[in-house]
Amino acid sequence: MIAMLVGHTLRLRSRSNLIWAAGMLVWSIVIVAIYPSISHVNYEELLKAYPKEVLKAFGMEDAAAFSTPIGYLNGELFSLVFPWAIVFLPLGVLNHCLPAAEERHFLDNLLCTPVGRWQVVAGATLAAAASLAIVLVLLWAGTIVSAELIGVNLGYSDLARSCFALFPLASLIASFGALVAGARGGRGMTLGFAGGVLVLMYMLPVIAAFEDSFEEIQKISVFYYYNDWLSNGIVWGQAGLVLVVAAALTAVGALLFERRDIAS
Amino acid sequence: MIETDSLTKWFGRHRGIEDVSLSVERGEVYGLLGPNGAGKSTAIRLLLGLIRPTGGTGTVLGFDTWARRREVHRRVGVLPSEFAYEDGLTGRQVIEFFARLRGAEAGSYADELAERLRADLDRPQKQLSRGNHQKIGLIQALVHKPELMMFDEPTGGLDPLMQEEFLRIVGELREEGRTILLSSHNMAEAERACDRVAMIHEGSLMAVETVDSMLARAPKHMRVVLDEPADEADFGSLTGVSDLRIDGKVVEFDVTGEIDAVLRTITRGRVVDLVCERPSLEHAFVRLYEDNGA
Numbered sequence: 001m002i003a004m005l006v007g008h009t010l011r012l013r014s015r016s017n018l019i020w021a022a023g024m025l026v027w028s029i030v031i032v033a034i035y036p037s038i039s040h041v042n043y044e045e046l047l048k049a050y051p052k053e054v055l056k057a058f059g060m061e062d063a064a065a066f067s068t069p070i071g072y073l074n075g076e077l078f079s080l081v082f083p084w085a086i087v088f089l090p091l092g093v094l095n096h097c098l099p100a101a102e103e104r105h106f107l108d109n110l111l112c113t114p115v116g117r118w119q120v121v122a123g124a125t126l127a128a129a130a131s132l133a134i135v136l137v138l139l140w141a142g143t144i145v146s147a148e149l150i151g152v153n154l155g156y157s158d159l160a161r162s163c164f165a166l167f168p169l170a171s172l173i174a175s176f177g178a179l180v181a182g183a184r185g186g187r188g189m190t191l192g193f194a195g196g197v198l199v200l201m202y203m204l205p206v207i208a209a210f211e212d213s214f215e216e217i218q219k220i221s222v223f224y225y226y227n228d229w230l231s232n233g234i235v236w237g238q239a240g241l242v243l244v245v246a247a248a249l250t251a252v253g254a255l256l257f258e259r260r261d262i263a264s
Numbered sequence: 265m266i267e268t269d270s271l272t273k274w275f276g277r278h279r280g281i282e283d284v285s286l287s288v289e290r291g292e293v294y295g296l297l298g299p300n301g302a303g304k305s306t307a308i309r310l311l312l313g314l315i316r317p318t319g320g321t322g323t324v325l326g327f328d329t330w331a332r333r334r335e336v337h338r339r340v341g342v343l344p345s346e347f348a349y350e351d352g353l354t355g356r357q358v359i360e361f362f363a364r365l366r367g368a369e370a371g372s373y374a375d376e377l378a379e380r381l382r383a384d385l386d387r388p389q390k391q392l393s394r395g396n397h398q399k400i401g402l403i404q405a406l407v408h409k410p411e412l413m414m415f416d417e418p419t420g421g422l423d424p425l426m427q428e429e430f431l432r433i434v435g436e437l438r439e440e441g442r443t444i445l446l447s448s449h450n451m452a453e454a455e456r457a458c459d460r461v462a463m464i465h466e467g468s469l470m471a472v473e474t475v476d477s478m479l480a481r482a483p484k485h486m487r488v489v490l491d492e493p494a495d496e497a498d499f500g501s502l503t504g505v506s507d508l509r510i511d512g513k514v515v516e517f518d519v520t521g522e523i524d525a526v527l528r529t530i531t532r533g534r535v536v537d538l539v540c541e542r543p544s545l546e547h548a549f550v551r552l553y554e555d556n557g558a
Contacts (some may be wrong), residue, residue, distance in 0.1 A: 012352065105344065106347070111337075112344070113337055113366055260316075261315040264309060
């Protein structure tokens with residue numbers, strides 16, 4: 001039943017997923033294409049003028065990393081633009097399958113079939129995760145091929161690490177959307193709440209760079225770990241824990257969805 | 265098949281339905297009638313476990329409508345009052361998807377229904393008119409041949425020919441022993457389709473009767489043309505006569521119960537013309553509403 005729902009959603013979202021992948025890929029190719037022309041820049045010298053706190057806040061402490069192709073790509077895209085963009089892909093899928101489906105009365109039909117409500121939430125979540133994975137794999141493959149053609153050596157595994165690091169991050173933020181969609185529905189509320197969590201989580205490490213009292217609090221932010229994964233490699237235990245938290249939030253959303261009225 | 269006991273639903277401070285107790289027997293076509301906002305859709309949504317009762321209980325096919333709703337969903341076909349399918353899917357894809365979820369195959373029955381309802385199964389939903397969209401919904405609800413069907417305003421958007429065809433299909437399903445609960449504010453449709461009806465007003469049941477007994481109690485509308493001006497005193501005092509209107513030689517009124525005295529009064533003089541309209545469920549409905557101060 002869940003597989004049927006996932007397959008149905010992926011078929012419906014196939015064009016949208018391709019557009020997402022194409023958009024991110026074009027951006028990525030542009031940055032890779034620019035790299036040869038700025039590869040001679042001495043970032044250590046350039047960033048000397050910036051206060052330490054600012055460099056820490058924006059993950060630019062290791063200026064030497066910018067002089068490598070993957071470091072440059074991470075700095076330009078994976079540290080800010082892509083995380084902020086990609087979370088709206090799984091959120092969009094969840095929104096389509098839950099609050100939007102409820103508001104346009106698709107659920108009135110779907111929930112009168114033998115499909116359980118928790119299965120609808122699980123199907124939406126897995127379809128969102130699958131969409132995310134598809135787009136990230138396309139982004140990785142497209143960027144690697146383009147970089148080869150341009151003559152920039154990104155490194156398969158380094159780029160894979162950057163792409164994969166987005167998966168738990170986006171999954172966690174989207175799971176806050178699943179929680180709200182399950183608890184009370186509403187497209188605006190779902191996107192708004194998850195967007196708010198995204199902003200809050202992003203800001204915590206930034207604030208912590210300037211304010212010592214946030215040193216510990218920032219650890220509740222997924223960006224605290226994500227930034228580290230980009231610089232030092234993914235810590236699989238941390239990534240797994242983030243996914244477990246995302247799954248737990250989604251499960252709570254499913255439980256609340258089982259207990260509430262479907263909007264009329 | 266369906267039992268409710270004081271089923272009640274409040275949406276915060278807004279009433280949905282209150283103390284609704286009804287019983288739908290196997291093999292009958294049961295109508296929930298009432299104006300818009302009376303609570304018909306709320307009652308159906310409660311029976312389908314889409315919303316949770318505030319009070320009372322309901323069972324469908326012996327299963328609690330909230331706690332065991334999935335058991336209910338395995339056995340019913342549903343046409344909600346409002347529904348949407350994915351814009352890009354054709355009617356056939358929609359019907360096949362829902363049939364598969366129910367562990368069934370759309371098969372040739374879907375084509376047969378589509379032919380009868382003149383539904384185009386190969387056009388995407390976004391290109392369909394409301395009536396054609398409704399046809400897809402009806403086929404989706406029927407195609408797995410459930411033992412119980414719930415239709416909420418099933419003929420909304422259908423043209424008169426298709427309404428007629430739908431009523432024929434309902435008749436055939438009744439012949440097969442299937443049970444149908446339908447809500448409607450179309451009295452003519454309910455009169456033709458239903459064995460029994462429940463009339464809802466402001467969330468409460470006003471009456472539950474067979475259509476035949478309701479029609480038997482309903483006033484007959486009579487229009488008489490006499491060859492000389494009528495005297496109001498002759499008709500006004502007759503038992504069972506109401507809504508009396510006299511315009512010279514033309515007398516119109518409603519009459520309930522025995523009409524012998526009415527006929528004797530009419531035939532005291534020469535009758536030029538006499539029309540006695542068959543009582544309708546609509547007439548009975550309006551009268552019941554008026555009697556209840558609605």
